[in-house]
Amino acid sequence: MRVRDWKDIVEDVVDSGADPDGWRAVAGDRAGGVGEDLYLGHPSAGVYQLKTYAKNPYEVKGAGARVARRLDDELDSFFPEKTGGGFAVQSPPEDEDDAEEKAQRLEEVVKAHADAPTTPDALFEDVMDAIDSPAFGPMEYDQYGRPEELDGLSDTFEEAEELLTEELDDLIESDDVGRGFQ
Structure with missing residues (x-):
């Protein structure tokens, strides 16, 4: 697993060549700290995890990685079916x-x-x-918390979760985002 900038991961999704409407996503608040967690999954392209935060209203930073080569039956249960909210990469x-x-x-x-x-x-x-659109589909998203499926994916990819959390925490610390106003 290679940790990279979140924009590079989105570019991988765009360039994957996978059926555009086969993607599904789960997202919500990070378990501990500033930012959000996002998992994107496709049966043939695999599963990608992203951790991002807004440095300011105009700039998003983050890290991500491909955490699985395929979206198998075990992982499939964590992603939403073809109903509910939607997401798209454009x-x-x-x-x-x-x-x-x-x-x-x-x-x-x-x-x-x-x-x-x-x-x-x-x-x-x-x-x-x-x-x-090169990637779109249903999304389970909670802007005020974490969907259960997000916790399940985080538990499944525990090593990736730790590495990406460490990377994001380093980015946040170097940007002094957690300091607030003085």
């Missing part, structure tokens, strides 16, 4: 033509959903397809 359009093409597809999707009965999940999936 890459910017390559150029002006790509931006115009995505905007036109998005407009068509919104019109189609406005004219017919739909569900939030169907709209979300169609929008992500229209803008060519």
Whole structure:
């Protein structure tokens, strides 16, 4: 397992080539300290763990690692099914033509959903397809605490949890984030 900057892990997810709508995520507050924990999983791409914190309103820092090569049956139970909230990873359009093409597809999707009965999940999936999101899916997220599944994943990947916590704590300490105002 190699600990790297969180942005490099997101780039691995984008470049994985995995089926974009096969991703699932679990996230919430860190167990001890400032920041959040996030696990991203895909049956063929594996499981990634990220620990991040907001240094300020404009800058997020963190560390992450690939903690499993596959999302097997044991790990699958920790990730949400195809219902509930959603997440997406998005890459910017390559150029002006790509931006115009995505905007036109998005407009068509919104019109189609406005004219017919739909569900939030169907709209979300169609929008992500229209803008060519490289990774999206359901997410279990608690902005005020930790979902049970997050604790289960942390227990399963205990060694990675310790290494990433240590790395994040070093980043937080070097940024003096925990000091507050004086």
